[in-house]
Amino acid sequence: MGKLLEHFALFLIRELIRHCTWRKIDRRKFFFAGSVLAIAGIVLPTILLSYHWNVRFLPSLINDSSHQYLNGSLHLSKSLTEVGLEKLQPVPTAPFVSLNVSTEAKERPRVYRRRRKRRRRRSKIDDGLKVVPPPPRKTVSPRLQRYFRSLSRDEALLYAKKEIEHAPLVDNDDDYYLYAPVFRNVSIFRRSYELMEMILKVYIYPDGERPIFHEPHLNGIYASEGWFMKLLEANREFVTKDPEKAYLFYLPYSSRQLELALYVPNSHNLTPLSIFLRDYVNMIASKYPFWNRTHGSDHFLVACHDWGPYITTAHRELRNNTIKALCNADLSENFIAGKDVSLPETVIRNVGKPLRHIGGGIRVSQRPILAFFAGNMHGRVRPKLLKYWHNKDEDMKIYGPLPIRVSRNMTYIQHMKSSKYCLCPMGYEVNSPRIVEAIYYECVPVIIADNFVLPFNEVLDWNAFSVTVAEKDIPRLKEILLAIPLRRYLKMLMNVKMVQKHFLWNPRPMRYDLFHMILHSIWYNRLNQIQIPQS
Numbered sequence: 001m002g003k004l005l006e007h008f009a010l011f012l013i014r015e016l017i018r019h020c021t022w023r024k025i026d027r028r029k030f031f032f033a034g035s036v037l038a039i040a041g042i043v044l045p046t047i048l049l050s051y052h053w054n055v056r057f058l059p060s061l062i063n064d065s066s067h068q069y070l071n072g073s074l075h076l077s078k079s080l081t082e083v084g085l086e087k088l089q090p091v092p093t094a095p096f097v098s099l100n101v102s103t104e105a106k107e108r109p110r111v112y113r114r115r116r117k118r119r120r121r122r123s124k125i126d127d128g129l130k131v132v133p134p135p136p137r138k139t140v141s142p143r144l145q146r147y148f149r150s151l152s153r154d155e156a157l158l159y160a161k162k163e164i165e166h167a168p169l170v171d172n173d174d175d176y177y178l179y180a181p182v183f184r185n186v187s188i189f190r191r192s193y194e195l196m197e198m199i200l201k202v203y204i205y206p207d208g209e210r211p212i213f214h215e216p217h218l219n220g221i222y223a224s225e226g227w228f229m230k231l232l233e234a235n236r237e238f239v240t241k242d243p244e245k246a247y248l249f250y251l252p253y254s255s256r257q258l259e260l261a262l263y264v265p266n267s268h269n270l271t272p273l274s275i276f277l278r279d280y281v282n283m284i285a286s287k288y289p290f291w292n293r294t295h296g297s298d299h300f301l302v303a304c305h306d307w308g309p310y311i312t313t314a315h316r317e318l319r320n321n322t323i324k325a326l327c328n329a330d331l332s333e334n335f336i337a338g339k340d341v342s343l344p345e346t347v348i349r350n351v352g353k354p355l356r357h358i359g360g361g362i363r364v365s366q367r368p369i370l371a372f373f374a375g376n377m378h379g380r381v382r383p384k385l386l387k388y389w390h391n392k393d394e395d396m397k398i399y400g401p402l403p404i405r406v407s408r409n410m411t412y413i414q415h416m417k418s419s420k421y422c423l424c425p426m427g428y429e430v431n432s433p434r435i436v437e438a439i440y441y442e443c444v445p446v447i448i449a450d451n452f453v454l455p456f457n458e459v460l461d462w463n464a465f466s467v468t469v470a471e472k473d474i475p476r477l478k479e480i481l482l483a484i485p486l487r488r489y490l491k492m493l494m495n496v497k498m499v500q501k502h503f504l505w506n507p508r509p510m511r512y513d514l515f516h517m518i519l520h521s522i523w524y525n526r527l528n529q530i531q532i533p534q535s
Contacts, residue, residue: 061380167191179498203246223348255305274314361442370395374402374424416441465495
């Protein structure tokens with residue numbers, strides 16, 4: 001067959017040369033003949049290659065069951081001689097192909113399609129939440145831009161504070177994205193946020209060596225400070241390289257990296273850490289004029305480690321004047337409400353997919369658990385919670401670390417998604433990552449931590465989507481939860497779903513997400529320090 005095709009091709013080429021020599025060539029016929037030859041050159045080898053070359057030499061050796069492979073157990077003819085076997089010895093070393101290649105070729109795409117569908121299903125399940133994009137920011141008129149440029153730093157802040165105090169009422173049709181029931185005053189928040197977008201510029205000090213400075217820690221329970229640092233340093237909307245244009249100054253250190261670099265394990269001595277931070281601030285104050293101009297009141301830091309409040313104590317102005325965004329927002333431990341910011345503690349397990357598993361809480365009628373908690377036994381509250389409720393009531397699933405036998409049937413995340421209330425007791429400090437986890441997994445958080453200032457408390461109304469229980473009321477916990485009417489619970493659950501978007505770390509920040517909410521709280525608390533003249 002192959003030789004026959006070869007002779008036929010040579011014959012066509014000879015005839016083409018004989019007819020075309022010394023004659024005027026018709027281009028249309030020439031291109032037509034060329035295209036026919038090209039198609040034949042592609043199609044014929046494809047048909048022939050579906051049968052292996054060795055098959056043509058061994059037709060008599062293959063049994064009638066042609067579905068088997070040549071390199072498998074072939075049923076050879078009993079009359080095969082030893083000489084024939086010797087000739088066949090090199091054959092298995094050749095790359096063999098199944099005789100039913102065409103059937104396999106049809107099956108493979110189906111298998112690949114099925115695999116792709118499975119991957120898509122898995123990715124939908126894993127990624128969980130689909131983030132609804134917010135409305136675009138309003139454009140600032142050139143006239144207003146010129147007006148802002150004409151104002152000094154203090155005049156611009158004073159203008160912003162007056163505008164916020166006289167904020168126009170927000171119509172639901174005007175801004176569908178902001179859900180009024182979860183805010184203390186949605187009109188004030190929206191006006192403050194708009195002014196932040198129009199006015200705020202942040203200068204990031206370039207000083208400081210890695211890994212303590214400019215190296216964000218992005219996973220684990222201290223991820224909030226790292227993600228804020230990462231996203232702010234990559235930001236072009238709010239960050240300025242000219243410190244003269246800045247309204248806020250960022251000290252880009254990581255409390256987690258500071259611990260890893262300087263803390264001696266089990267020493268219980270935080271003095272080296274606080275001295276290091278004190279020396280850094282003194283260096284900034286001597287190198288730049290901006291710290292001394294306001295004594296640090298327009299500077300801020302972001303720290304999620306439990307030690308965040310303690311390592312600022314060696315520098316008086318840093319402790320008293322600087323805006324501190326802290327996860328450990330304890331009123332009894334160096335946290336000043338109205339100036340400092342309560343930072344949400346978020347656990348990031350997958351840096352590439354920070355929104356993984358978020359959402360997907362099941363219907364209320366199908367939630368079999370009234371209240372759920374599982375975690376390590378540290379601090380003063382958790383042992384008390386276990387004492388009163390561990391294995392005491394079927395409706396109250398209260399554990400220490402989640403037992404393996406329990407997690408095999410239902411994981412930690414599934415427990416939260418299947419519970420009406422998720423308990424968030426304090427650990428060593430008042431903050432707990434379970435508060436944000438409960439919001440992520442659409443479970444109403446129950447906060448048990450006295451003296452804790454809740455995240456974004458200056459703008460969010462936590463009573464609309466959470467329950468706060470005093471530590472002394474732990475024995476009455478079930479009674480308190482059952483006393484909440486179903487209608488109120490359903491409203492709280494709806495509000496949890498609506499406030500969720502304000503606690504998300506988006507790899508590319510969106511308006512009103514967690515990055516912007518933290519920045520807004522810092523901006524808002526800076527404005528709180530501005531005094532409006534009586535005149």
